[in-house]
Amino acid sequence: MKIGLLGVGTVGAALVGLLAERGRGVQVAKALVRDAARARPGLAANQLSDDPQAVLAAGELIVELMGGAGLAGTTRDYARFLQLWPNAGTRSRPSWTRAWCTARRR
Numbered sequence: 001m002k003i004g005l006l007g008v009g010t011v012g013a014a015l016v017g018l019l020a021e022r023g024r025g026v027q028v029a030k031a032l033v034r035d036a037a038r039a040r041p042g043l044a045a046n047q048l049s050d051d052p053q054a055v056l057a058a059g060e061l062i063v064e065l066m067g068g069a070g071l072a073g074t075t076r077d078y079a080r081f082l083q084l085w086p087n088a089g090t091r092s093r094p095s096w097t098r099a100w101c102t103a104r105r106r
Helices: 010-022 052-058 075-084 096-105
Strands: 002-006 027-032 061-064
Touching (some): 010 027
8 A cells, every 4th residue: 555644754754664664565655745855764755745736646545744733634624725725736836834724724
C-alpha cells in the first residue's frame, strides 16, 4: 500500500522510520513538506513535495501528521482548503501552511 504523508516533522519522521523497519508492503509514495529541497532521512528526493495535490494523488491512504498546537484538520477542512486555493501546487500561491490554517478558520 502506498501512503501520502502530510507532514514529516517529529511524528512523521518516526512513522517513516517505523515503516522502513516494519512496513511489510506499506511505503511512502509522497510526503508533503514545507521545503522539498531539504533532505529527510528515509525518504528520497522524489518522495518529497510541497504540492498537496501531488501527495493526495500519489497515496492510496493519506496520513495527516502536520504539527501545531491545535487540533488536526479533517478531510472536510482539507477539501475547503483545495476549494479556496485550487492551484496550491503553483509558485504563485500563498504558503500552503498559511492557506491551510486560513481555510480551517472559514
